[in-house]
Amino acid sequence: MKLLDGKKVSEFILKEVKEEIDQYISQKHLGYDLSRPSMAIVLVGNNPASESYVRGKIKACEKAQINHKIIRFEEDITAYDLLNEIKYLNKSHFDGFIVQLPLPNHIEPNSIINEISAYKDIDGFHPLNFGKMALGQKSMRPATAYGILKLIQHYKIPTNGKHVVVVGRSNIVGKPVSIMLGNDFDIGRATVTSCDIHTPKKLLKEETQKADIVIVAVGQAGFLTSNMIKEGAVVIDVGINRLETGKLVGDCDFQEVSTKAGFLTPVPGGVGPMTIAGLILNTFEAWKMKNLIEK
Ligand SMILES: Nc1nc2c(c(=O)[nH]1)N[C@@H](CN(C=O)c1ccc(C(=O)N[C@@H](CCC(=O)O)C(=O)O)cc1)CN2
Numbered sequence: 001m002k003l004l005d006g007k008k009v010s011e012f013i014l015k016e017v018k019e020e021i022d023q024y025i026s027q028k029h030l031g032y033d034l035s036r037p038s039m040a041i042v043l044v045g046n047n048p049a050s051e052s053y054v055r056g057k058i059k060a061c062e063k064a065q066i067n068h069k070i071i072r073f074e075e076d077i078t079a080y081d082l083l084n085e086i087k088y089l090n091k092s093h094f095d096g097f098i099v100q101l102p103l104p105n106h107i108e109p110n111s112i113i114n115e116i117s118a119y120k121d122i123d124g125f126h127p128l129n130f131g132k133m134a135l136g137q138k139s140m141r142p143a144t145a146y147g148i149l150k151l152i153q154h155y156k157i158p159t160n161g162k163h164v165v166v167v168g169r170s171n172i173v174g175k176p177v178s179i180m181l182g183n184d185f186d187i188g189r190a191t192v193t194s195c196d197i198h199t200p201k202k203l204l205k206e207e208t209q210k211a212d213i214v215i216v217a218v219g220q221a222g223f224l225t226s227n228m229i230k231e232g233a234v235v236i237d238v239g240i241n242r243l244e245t246g247k248l249v250g251d252c253d254f255q256e257v258s259t260k261a262g263f264l265t266p267v268p269g270g271v272g273p274m275t276i277a278g279l280i281l282n283t284f285e286a287w288k289m290k291n292l293i294e295k
């Protein structure tokens with residue numbers, strides 16, 4: 001079994017992005033002095049997991065030399081005030097921004113996401129970007145799904161004509177990764193089956209046992225066991241579950257699955273860092289679009 005080292009691949013991507021930015025700036029595209037890309041992160045409340053992910057995003061910005069700012073709000077901010085901040089950020093100098101999820105229960109996330117300028121939506125969550133992604137058009141792509149495709153690409157794992165089973169259909173992971181792997185691109189052209197936590201376990205097992213690639217994103221420790229996969233399968237574990245012991249685990253029974261899978265992402269160090277790499281790639285793309293480097 002080979003580990004798919006998301007930590008290493010993400011470091012590689014951040015370095016590459018930094019160097020490409022350096023190059024564009026030194027070339028003075030269209031004769032202008034370009035400033036480096038910039039991102040803002042809106043963080044509401046003090047959810048410890050969100051704090052940790054945001055720290056990861058800041059570290060990645062530092063490595064790629066992307067300017068960054070955290071904009072913090074108290075847990076009890078109103079949806080109205082948060083929307084006003086979004087409207088301000090849409091017009092600001094930031095090339096892109098995100099609203100860290102989850103939001104407090106009194107704020108409906110779609111009412112906020114839908115107001116983000118599609119040009120600055122570096123999470124790729126806005127309906128315009130999601131729609132373009134689904135149609136196979138150039139767009140900002142949901143960061144986790146984008147990161148998973150980059151990981152598959154890095155390890156030269158074929159997807160063309162392969163059977164992929166995605167377990168989980170959230171808007172930020174399961175749904176976009178299913179669509180992207182079914183699109184007509186090099187990293188795509190797969191036969192994709194979309195399942196979730198409601199798929200009867202017997203049917204789910206029949207599907208996953210046939211899969212060349214299983215992507216599991218359900219948020220349940222120990223959900224995917226070795227009797228659910230075929231020998232040599234590629235297993236991509238998107239889960240992040242913190243056990244009572246404090247240990248961080250994915251959705252796979254790692255010990256079991258690692259004896260049977262051909263490739264497997266660890267948790268931590270697999271998909272998580274690739275999510276952040278996807279965000280950095282989107283920021284780079286938003287910056288290039290703004291500066292007319294790419295349309
Ligand atoms: N606005 C967004 N909110 C959320 C997203 C998102 O893409 N945009 N995704 C998740 C959380 N997430 C990014 O925000 C995220 C999750 C995990 C990691 C990560 O690097 N995990 C590490 C372990 C970190 C730890 O020790 O806690 C790993 O797997 O190695 C990065 C980003 C929900 N919200």
Ligand SMILES: [Mg+2]
Binds near residue numbers: 168174175
């Ligand atoms: Mg999902």
